Amino acid sequence: MRRALLLAGLSLLARALVAQTLEPAGIVSVVSTRVRSQLPSGTAQFSGAMVGGNGTLSFGRLQLAVSYVQGKVDSAGVGGPGHDLVEGSVLLGAQALPWLTLAVGPHARSYTLTSGTQRWVFWELRARAAAAFIGSAARGYVELWRALSADVNVPESFDHAQGGEAGMIIRFARAPLQARVAYRMDHTVLHGSLGGTRLETVDGLVVGFGVDWH
Amino acid sequence: MKRLVAWVAFLVGGAVGPRPAVGQGASGTFAEGIRAYQNLEFGRAAATLRRDLARLTAAGAPAADRVQGLVYLGAADLFRGRRDSAVAVFKRLVHLDPRFLPDRLVFPPEVTTVFDSVRALTKTVAILVPPDTQVAPGANNFGAWVVASSFQTVEVTLRYEDGAPFRSLYAGPIGDSLRVQWDGLDAAGQLPPVGRVLLRVASRAPTGEISTILQLPLDLRIVRPDTLDWPALPPPSAFLPERAGGRSAVRALLGGVLVSGAVLAIPSVVGGSGGPSGSRVAVAGTVGIAGMVGYLLHRPGRPLQANIRANQLLRDAWQQRVAKATAENARRRGDVRLAVHAGPASVIQPRAP
Numbered sequence: 001m002r003r004a005l006l007l008a009g010l011s012l013l014a015r016a017l018v019a020q021t022l023e024p025a026g027i028v029s030v031v032s033t034r035v036r037s038q039l040p041s042g043t044a045q046f047s048g049a050m051v052g053g054n055g056t057l058s059f060g061r062l063q064l065a066v067s068y069v070q071g072k073v074d075s076a077g078v079g080g081p082g083h084d085l086v087e088g089s090v091l092l093g094a095q096a097l098p099w100l101t102l103a104v105g106p107h108a109r110s111y112t113l114t115s116g117t118q119r120w121v122f123w124e125l126r127a128r129a130a131a132a133f134i135g136s137a138a139r140g141y142v143e144l145w146r147a148l149s150a151d152v153n154v155p156e157s158f159d160h161a162q163g164g165e166a167g168m169i170i171r172f173a174r175a176p177l178q179a180r181v182a183y184r185m186d187h188t189v190l191h192g193s194l195g196g197t198r199l200e201t202v203d204g205l206v207v208g209f210g211v212d213w214h
Numbered sequence: 215m216k217r218l219v220a221w222v223a224f225l226v227g228g229a230v231g232p233r234p235a236v237g238q239g240a241s242g243t244f245a246e247g248i249r250a251y252q253n254l255e256f257g258r259a260a261a262t263l264r265r266d267l268a269r270l271t272a273a274g275a276p277a278a279d280r281v282q283g284l285v286y287l288g289a290a291d292l293f294r295g296r297r298d299s300a301v302a303v304f305k306r307l308v309h310l311d312p313r314f315l316p317d318r319l320v321f322p323p324e325v326t327t328v329f330d331s332v333r334a335l336t337k338t339v340a341i342l343v344p345p346d347t348q349v350a351p352g353a354n355n356f357g358a359w360v361v362a363s364s365f366q367t368v369e370v371t372l373r374y375e376d377g378a379p380f381r382s383l384y385a386g387p388i389g390d391s392l393r394v395q396w397d398g399l400d401a402a403g404q405l406p407p408v409g410r411v412l413l414r415v416a417s418r419a420p421t422g423e424i425s426t427i428l429q430l431p432l433d434l435r436i437v438r439p440d441t442l443d444w445p446a447l448p449p450p451s452a453f454l455p456e457r458a459g460g461r462s463a464v465r466a467l468l469g470g471v472l473v474s475g476a477v478l479a480i481p482s483v484v485g486g487s488g489g490p491s492g493s494r495v496a497v498a499g500t501v502g503i504a505g506m507v508g509y510l511l512h513r514p515g516r517p518l519q520a521n522i523r524a525n526q527l528l529r530d531a532w533q534q535r536v537a538k539a540t541a542e543n544a545r546r547r548g549d550v551r552l553a554v555h556a557g558p559a560s561v562i563q564p565r566a567p
Binding site for chain 2: 163
């Protein structure tokens with residue numbers, strides 16, 4: 001009986017998938033990034049431009065999103081040494097409502113310092129609300145995420161992390177092109193073994209341009 | 215002499231007459247009379263043929279059914295020595311069918327000579343018209359054949375039912391036959407104002423007197439084709455709104471405000487400690503400006519050019535259909551036809567002076 005139900009479910013899913021078409025989209029972004037690290041000993045702030053891209057592949061209600069950016073952030077103010085920043089994510093999402101997409105997947109970030117490389121890996125749950133608000137040309141979106149778990153190779157222990165992004169995507173009427181402007185921020189809290197708290201905040205302005213075959 | 219003639223008649227007529235394939239041979243109606251004629255029993259033949267002809271005439275049989283009996287009756291009367299009676303019978307035969315000629319293989323020259331002389335002196339005609347026809351008035355013509363028994367002068371006219379002249383079609387001599395034509399219009403060039411006219415052919419004797427009048431009624435009916443219905447205007451639901459409503463404008467403004475607010479609120483939502491950020495304000499401002507631009511672009515009452523063009527195409531298509539229907543209706547209104555139904559011909563014998 002269970003096997004029959006499973007087969008029927010798979011059959012329905014397969015039929016639904018066959019009826020869909022792949023809809024790829026890709027965008028090249030420049031991210032003006034600012035990293036603020038608050039330690040009990042003091043606050044360090046870095047900023048710089050990162051370049052990368054992200055792409056999505058939609059298949060019906062399912063969506064696979066991949067992003068990658070890298071760049072160099074320099075110490076702000078005192079002129080200390082900068083370091084390389086690389087960030088990427090792979091998220092598998094599903095459209096719960098026409099305007100709401102839920103996604104889950106790993107989000108990794110690494111800082112290359114003179115003393116070594118810090119690796120931050122978060123397993124995130126994201127919720128993204130998007131809707132057209134200027135005809136069909138401009139879509140606004142707000143995305144929030146929270147880390148379900150994290151793997152960080154720093155002395156402090158991970159407490160929690162969350163972030164968000166909001167902005168708009170402009171689609172051109174006569175070509176499958178899109179432009180994006182957004183603001184993003186994520187905030188991580190870690191606890192030191194001696195009781196201190198470390199706050200890592202990364203925010204930035206995202207400007208992108210790409211193609212969209214939706 | 216009479217007996218000799220009878221024998222000749224028997225030898226010539228009798229040898230050929232019985233053949234059923236021959237048109238003027240013995241047939242069902244007059245078989246008994248023809249058999250008596252062939253047996254030289256002219257008295258019995260005449261009596262029998264007269265009886266059969268009277269029965270056919272009373273029954274209103276067509277002329278074609280009676281001519282065979284008449285020619286045998288005339289011949290029988292001739293061989294009985296009753297020439298006047300034979301002439302009267304032949305005259306009646308010529309009036310019935312001016313084209314009729316006795317078969318010269320069946321009837322001896324004595325008969326055919328008398329018949330020919332009667333035919334030459336009898337001035338009458340037959341009118342041949344199609345029973346039902348349609349003509350385009352003024353364009354093509356209604357035609358009728360007038361077939362004469364012999365050379366004569368005829369007047370072919372169309373007349374109202376009360377006998378008043380309607381159109382004169384022909385006046386003059388006729389030899390064997392003549393085709394007369396009518397353009398379907400009255401004397402003023404208009405469509406006939408009446409539903410029936412009479413086609414009348416008056417034959418004149420060589421003395422100039424009218425000898426016979428043959429006329430047949432023509433029932434006229436003006437046929438006007440149906441016109442097309444006026445194309446219906448597209449329903450209001452087919453037209454797109456030509457002025458923008460307020461919903462899109464409000465949506466743009468509200469969306470801009472909401473997204474801008476979300477951008478500004480992100481630090482407090484995620485608990486960040488980034489401090490003041492010019493990029494955040496820049497994004498919020500950009501989105502807000504976009505919302506305001508969207509509001510202006512979609513402001514209420516703004517003419518929607520795409521919809522106006524689409525509606526105009528719809529109206530143009532309707533007007534083209536109207537123009538097409540108007541042209542087609544004009545063509546159909548001009549395509550008037552005259553249906554002519556010919557009734558049975560009747561003979562009017564003018565009174566003796």
